[in-house]
Amino acid sequence: MVFVFLRPEELQVVAVGLFIIGGVVALVSLTGCTGAALEKRFLLLVYFGFLIALVLGQLYVTVLLLLNRDTINSSLTQTVNNIISRYGNSSRRSDIIMDNIQHYTNCCGINGPDDWLKNSFIQTLNLTSLNVLPCSCFLSFQPSINSSWCLETNNTNEPVSGTGNGIFNEGCGQKINQWLQENFITIVAMAAFLILIQIFDLFIAGSLFRMFGQKDALKKNKRLVGEDDADSDSDSEPDPDGGEQNYAFMDPDEGAPEPNYMTAGDANNMADQYNQNQNQEYQEPFHYNQNQNQGFQEPLHFNQNQGYHGYQVASQRY
Template identity: 40%
Template sequence: MKAEDKVQILKFFLMVFNGVFVILGLAIFGCGVWILFDKSSFIVTLSGGSSMKTVAAGLFVIGLVVFGVSCIGYVGAYKEIRFLIMLYMGFLIVIVLGQLFVTFVLLIKRKEITNFLIEEVDQIIVTYGTMGNGSSEHWRVLDAVQHYSNCCGRNGSTQWENNTFISSLPDGEDVYPCSCFNGSCPFLPNDTSLMFGKGSSIYQKGCQESIEVWLSENGLAILGMDAGLVLIQILQFVLSLYLIQNIRRKAKQKRLLNNQEDNSAVNDGYEHLD
């Protein structure tokens, strides 16, 4: 097979894998944005955790870099510019190292992140419904977790006895947030916030298991995308290496062909003189 034909085949496959690379990169970028900015997700409670911020920032930057590097790869492959392809390969190595760092932090700090989340949940339960606390966003997220996971408190409904508002009531027994009730909420008569109710028809299961499952599923999703991206990058690196070799071979064959044509033209000139 001619070098020119090999170059066209390698360019096609490199662009296909580069397209998949862009899609996975945008997905990882989206994960970083979600962790950093989504206020409707329970991950907001980790906003004070430097480890999770490092992971989110790493995913955010990797996603942006992937898009930029893909553009370099497309131009280099389409125009057959060896310098851009080599630059592209260098960036691939840097991105892989960045991904390994983020993955390493995520795995090593996993237990620390879980413990930090547990502490945050306990603190939210204590301050829930306290006027002037300024954490209403956290409260809504906790309500969503309790309502959709059919649970109450982190380790059980009795944990709500530690709540500042409930413990301040003269008769705080059987008072819980409305999200703890498995039916309509029996609102407290004097509670203008409509956040608490009184009754025994509540979820007995704690939310810790649901929280840990949520963390595990989302962590596995991120690691899965990360592993897929690494595999694609290895294929891209190999294809880029072969493409550079064949571009060089194509240029060499073109020079030999031109030299042969020049020699043939010179020989034709001499024959005419003869």
């Protein structure tokens, strides 16, 4: 059911408004998708805030409609009565709205054609019968160029040149209430469905926001643990070469080591081995000869010129 048909310039304004609203919704949706894809918590926060505002706004409007149905009907009736009383003397836009409502819903006035007796122009005509009405109240009519009023029969004595046939006897208020009753459940169901979808989007956005935060915290902790391990390893492991260059870690500025290069650790090991060999060469352990009953035998002292000369038997016998 169509109530109001707007002029082309008015339709253009409505189209621009809808385009702006659609652009804002698309931009916010793109923000949410980008934040989820790139794991950007700030973008998800912007998307989350917009969804909260949208859900709260829709809830407010829905509850307002449910609680103020009677107030809305009475306000709408009062608005239409004001349009009827000023019809022909007020703005052309309100007249077009009223004509479209009556013509496309096949109604006349709020409760019927008699409501037009409240019109200021009709009251100046002193009519004996209500046969002058807006042309939109007739089933078929032929309006005049300079007036939106029509006469039910062709009477040239009346100050109205338009003619019409078949007055709508049903009031527009009843038509409007009938349309609201038929579509009220549908409107509320659609609003509730949209709110549920947006609440689900809020849950998804909040879960992603929390998950990305935990992921960032875990990465930060891993970096800190890795830095601590690197510092402890560098402090606990001594340098076996005393800071000198070796084959495993060569200083690129000093070039390759010499062929006969020896580290400090290797030099210390070689010195210890040499000392052990010297001790074994210059001293022999004591031996006890049980078979010969010669007691302890001790080696002779080493003569650098003659070497070892054998064993000297101890003078004491056992």
